[in-house]
Amino acid sequence: DAGVTQTPRHEVAEKGQTIILKCEPVSGHNDLFWYRQTKIQGLELLSYFRSKSLMEDGGAFKDRFKAEMLNSSFSTLKIQPTEPKDSAVYLCASRQGQLSNERLFFGHGTKLSVL
Amino acid sequence: GEQVEQRPPHLSVREGDSAFITCTYTDPNSYYFFWYKQEPGASLQLLMKVFSSTEINEGQGFTVLLNKKDKRLSLNLTAAHPGDSAAYFCAVSDGGSALGRLHFGAGTQLIVIP
Numbered sequence: 001d002a003g004v005t006q007t008p009r010h011e012v013a014e015k016g017q018t019i020i021l022k023c024e025p026v027s028g029h030n031d032l033f034w035y036r037q038t039k040i041q042g043l044e045l046l047s048y049f050r051s052k053s054l055m056e057d058g059g060a061f062k063d064r065f066k067a068e069m070l071n072s073s074f075s076t077l078k079i080q081p082t083e084p085k086d087s088a089v090y091l092c093a094s095r096q097g098q099l100s101n102e103r104l105f106f107g108h109g110t111k112l113s114v115l
Numbered sequence: 116g117e118q119v120e121q122r123p124p125h126l127s128v129r130e131g132d133s134a135f136i137t138c139t140y141t142d143p144n145s146y147y148f149f150w151y152k153q154e155p156g157a158s159l160q161l162l163m164k165v166f167s168s169t170e171i172n173e174g175q176g177f178t179v180l181l182n183k184k185d186k187r188l189s190l191n192l193t194a195a196h197p198g199d200s201a202a203y204f205c206a207v208s209d210g211g212s213a214l215g216r217l218h219f220g221a222g223t224q225l226i227v228i229p
Binding site for chain 2: 003004033035039040041042043048056093101103104106107108109
């Protein structure tokens, strides 16, 4: 399967810990997105990269959330320090080009539980 | 910025009935519209992509309606079956934006009762 790969699928952390989530986009895709998914808020944009450059950093998430893309095939999302309210599913998605009519390909997500 | 509101958040219908989900958006320059389906434990999958020039789009077992005047996007699942039970998300893209950012609705959890 050459889709978007996210690891781990589940993560349990204690309050105050640092966790790192990983994402491998579809090969050849230039755009990469990190979203947080909750039942109440739906999908909230955390970060958006285009050709490895950070294009958008979700304002409300800047202080403890840091996404990086060191190469075109790998991205990380660090949450430091974690808080119970961070419990959610974190989704990574990629898109081939820069056109706003292109579909996103999503990973299965990482379900984070912060105790 | 763009605001997308999706209703209802939860929907239960009996097998064979229709299920109707609606999204309203605020930016009149929005040009591309998407519906994604997320089955339990699975990733979001594209259901349909529509452009502002097309008002009605039909897929397998569903119809997407776009009303630009009211800034409303709708998904109608006709004759729903248990396999349609999933979360559905609308997404709106600003065609004029160089960033190509998508704005998602909060989702609708659909349950189709056999």
